[in-house]
Amino acid sequence: MKRLDQLTFTRFAMVLLVLFYHGTGEFYLRFINFFPFSDLLRSAPTAVSYLYVLSGFVMSLVYYRPNEKFDMLGYWRTRFIRIYPLYIIAFGLVCVYYADSIFRIKPQKILANIFVVQSWIPAYSQSFNYAAWSMTVEFFFYAVFPFLMLWMYRQSTKKLIWFSLAVWAISQLIHFTLWTGYYPEQKEIIVYFPPFHLNSFIMGVVGGIWYLREGQNQRINSRVTLFFVALSFFLVAAYTVISSSVFPSLPHDLQPMAGLLAPLMILFIMSLAMDRSWLSKILNHRFLVNLGETSYAIYILHVPLVWLYERALESSTFITDPYAVKQWTFLPMIIAIGLIAHFYVDTPLRRWLKRLLQRISMRTLLLDLAILSLSVFLVFRLRFGDGREYRSYQEMERLVFWAAFFIRPFLSILLGSLSRVSLQNGGIQMLRPVLLSTMISSVLIAGIAYIGYATGWFENFPRSVFIYDWLMVFVLSLIVRFGFRAFKIYKPDPIPA
Numbered sequence: 001m002k003r004l005d006q007l008t009f010t011r012f013a014m015v016l017l018v019l020f021y022h023g024t025g026e027f028y029l030r031f032i033n034f035f036p037f038s039d040l041l042r043s044a045p046t047a048v049s050y051l052y053v054l055s056g057f058v059m060s061l062v063y064y065r066p067n068e069k070f071d072m073l074g075y076w077r078t079r080f081i082r083i084y085p086l087y088i089i090a091f092g093l094v095c096v097y098y099a100d101s102i103f104r105i106k107p108q109k110i111l112a113n114i115f116v117v118q119s120w121i122p123a124y125s126q127s128f129n130y131a132a133w134s135m136t137v138e139f140f141f142y143a144v145f146p147f148l149m150l151w152m153y154r155q156s157t158k159k160l161i162w163f164s165l166a167v168w169a170i171s172q173l174i175h176f177t178l179w180t181g182y183y184p185e186q187k188e189i190i191v192y193f194p195p196f197h198l199n200s201f202i203m204g205v206v207g208g209i210w211y212l213r214e215g216q217n218q219r220i221n222s223r224v225t226l227f228f229v230a231l232s233f234f235l236v237a238a239y240t241v242i243s244s245s246v247f248p249s250l251p252h253d254l255q256p257m258a259g260l261l262a263p264l265m266i267l268f269i270m271s272l273a274m275d276r277s278w279l280s281k282i283l284n285h286r287f288l289v290n291l292g293e294t295s296y297a298i299y300i301l302h303v304p305l306v307w308l309y310e311r312a313l314e315s316s317t318f319i320t321d322p323y324a325v326k327q328w329t330f331l332p333m334i335i336a337i338g339l340i341a342h343f344y345v346d347t348p349l350r351r352w353l354k355r356l357l358q359r360i361s362m363r364t365l366l367l368d369l370a371i372l373s374l375s376v377f378l379v380f381r382l383r384f385g386d387g388r389e390y391r392s393y394q395e396m397e398r399l400v401f402w403a404a405f406f407i408r409p410f411l412s413i414l415l416g417s418l419s420r421v422s423l424q425n426g427g428i429q430m431l432r433p434v435l436l437s438t439m440i441s442s443v444l445i446a447g448i449a450y451i452g453y454a455t456g457w458f459e460n461f462p463r464s465v466f467i468y469d470w471l472m473v474f475v476l477s478l479i480v481r482f483g484f485r486a487f488k489i490y491k492p493d494p495i496p497a
Helices: 005-021 037-041 044-063 072-097 107-114 130-152 157-182 187-192 194-213 222-246 262-274 278-283 286-293 295-315 322-359 362-384 388-392 394-415 420-425 428-454 463-486
Strands: none
Touching: 005 044, 005 262, 005 278, 005 286, 005 295, 037 222, 044 130, 044 194, 044 262, 072 107, 072 130, 072 295, 072 322, 107 394, 130 187, 130 194, 130 295, 157 187, 157 194, 157 262, 194 262, 222 262, 262 278, 278 286, 286 295, 286 322, 295 322, 362 388, 362 394, 362 463, 388 394, 394 428, 394 463, 420 428, 420 463, 428 463
């Protein structure tokens, strides 16, 4: 169907509010930092809720095809490609910021962030790139969306509307009860736990289905659509101001992020989607659409970049007021970086990752990651037990684990041990790349550990650990591959057209 580009810029506007909320761009706010605009400009939690509603609406526009079979594997592959490349780049930038202490951080905390599950673990929800907690929520939406959609295909529009309102009301009741009883002691759960945001997404999904079934075919006078756009915007803005400054006993700040204003937001989105007035013509301008397209890059990158930028400014001997320079320069800089990252980094990476995922077996890759994790921690335990000697090698164990985590999959992909072709053909074509990738990666990992020993980081260099590790990884990797063939478990994922 036709793109609704008038909605795209609204994402940029919401992300801009997030930047203001996180303390960037105060130089640009000072000219309008007075009541009531001051409350609106710091309403980022409400803006995040809007992004969840809009996400559901857009997902319906893209995937609502009741007369076609839902390709779940293709869908999940596409969603992964949509978010993960820039996400992991942002995570890498945070690791650069924490480079001096990265090996003292618990591996499970790092893994929670790599696998985008940090918001499910309260203690980790704000770890590393604290803005990335919302990506856990988004991946949760992606996981449940196909099942929601398959059920919604069979339901009437009226039933879906009532369903979304019921989910919203129940969710708000539970969230409000927990908020009044357990906030701020349980803040990490109440604010960041993914299920509390599902009502916003469902509201958006149902709004998208209504638009496709009924709304897009209606020709409503532009004055009417403009009226509802203005009305819904005014009601959201009015509530934000009133709850922030007039009656602060009302839910405000972080509390509305759980979807409190979602019904008004979906009214705004549907009205703007149906609008054909001058407003939509302005919002459809290519420059504004491009800003909207870059909103994800700006959002996911702004935290690590502002940290690194602050450090660079503070370490400079030429800058007398680093804070003022940051406030004046960071906002235009992050917008420029977002544009560059979207068009020249993210878009090419998505194309490359799409081609890569069509060539390799994701099932085998995930099992290989499990094998290397098991091997590293098991061989150190078997070699040194669990006493004082083992604890003296824990830092080396973490280094070996992270080296293996990145080196082994990279070489497996490069040398073809994850290739669907080699897995299908079997025999020597399957054995050779597994042998080469495990041997070369073991040598590289041992070399990294030896450099640590040679520089005085570690007291000893236990050669037997790396031999046992190679043997375990090689044998288990072969067992997995031959097991797939013997039991006919492995079937190549369908390659999307």
